[in-house]
Every structure is written in C-alpha cells, then in structure tokens.
Amino acid sequence: MNTAVLPWDLPAPYTLATRVMATDIDGLNHTNNAVYVNWCQQVAWAHSVALGLDLARYRELDRAMAITRSEYDYLQASREGEEVIVGTWIVDWDRKLTMQRRFQVIRPADGATLLRARMRFACIELSSGRPRRMPREFLEGYGPAVLAG
Numbered sequence: 001m002n003t004a005v006l007p008w009d010l011p012a013p014y015t016l017a018t019r020v021m022a023t024d025i026d027g028l029n030h031t032n033n034a035v036y037v038n039w040c041q042q043v044a045w046a047h048s049v050a051l052g053l054d055l056a057r058y059r060e061l062d063r064a065m066a067i068t069r070s071e072y073d074y075l076q077a078s079r080e081g082e083e084v085i086v087g088t089w090i091v092d093w094d095r096k097l098t099m100q101r102r103f104q105v106i107r108p109a110d111g112a113t114l115l116r117a118r119m120r121f122a123c124i125e126l127s128s129g130r131p132r133r134m135p136r137e138f139l140e141g142y143g144p145a146v147l148a149g
Contacts (some may be wrong), residue, residue, distance in 0.1 A: 015087045
C-alpha cells in the first residue's frame with residue numbers, strides 16, 4: 001500500500017502496517033486501548049532502528065531515549081481483521097536532552113484516523129538511569145528525521 005496517499009496530519013511519516021488480531025480485542029469487542037499504546041511504541045522503536053540507533057547501539061553508547069510522558073486521543077474503534085497503519089514523526093527536540101514524537105493510526109480501508117498520540121522522551125544514561133545529554137551519535141541519527149519547524 002502506498003501510505004503517502006493516506007490523510008496524514010504531517011508529511012512523510014515513518015510507518016508500520018499491522019492487522020488487528022483476535023488477541024487484540026477486548027470485552028467491548030474492539031481493539032483494546034493498550035494495543036494502540038504498544039503499536040506506538042513499536043513504530044517509534046522501528047524508526048529508531050531505521051535511523052541506526054538500535055538496542056546494541058544504545059548499549060554501546062550507554063544512552064537511551066526513555067518515554068517520560070504519553071498522551072493518547074482515541075478517536076474511532078478498530079475491529080478484528082482490519083489493517084491499520086501506524087505513523088510517527090519526531091516533531092521537536094532540544095538537541096540536548098528531550099525530543100517529542102507524534103503518532104497517528106489510520107485505517108486504510110476508509111482513511112479514518114483512529115488515534116492521535118504524543119510521546120515525550122528524555123535521554124538517559126543506561127548504567128545509572130539518570131538524565132544525560134544526547135551523544136553526538138543521537139544528534140547525527142535522530143537529527144535528519146526531526147521535522148523542520
């Protein structure tokens with residue numbers, strides 16, 4: 001599927017396609033809210049890996065981007081068997097400690113936006129868990145993906 005033709009809020013998202021599985025469905029007969037949270041985390045991580053910042057690189061640098069705040073707006077339900085596309089963008093960063101991502105989940109069958117979300121991240125030192133400045137490798141890896149504002 002050409003994801004460029006979907007009604008994205010922002011240009012050129014990094015995307016992940018998935019299908020709603022039976023195990024994703026809750027007692028209300030729609031996709032459980034926690035599944036959307038997991039999809040957002042999955043696409044954020046896949047984007048980081050695509051930018052050359054995988055778990056091995058994080059460990060090597062003793063740094064990671066850790067989620068400090070998340071906000072989700074659930075707009076429409078999805079159901080078992082439906083395809084969804086999860087998109088993400090890095091929309092802001094201070095080039096020192098923090099960055100922010102936005103997310104959008106779209107059902108391609110009808111172009112409906114099912115969810116919009118935001119996550120704020122802080123750079124931490126893995127060995128201590130304390131906030132630390134982003135290393136040069138993070139600036140070089142994440143920098144080109146930050147939307148020009």
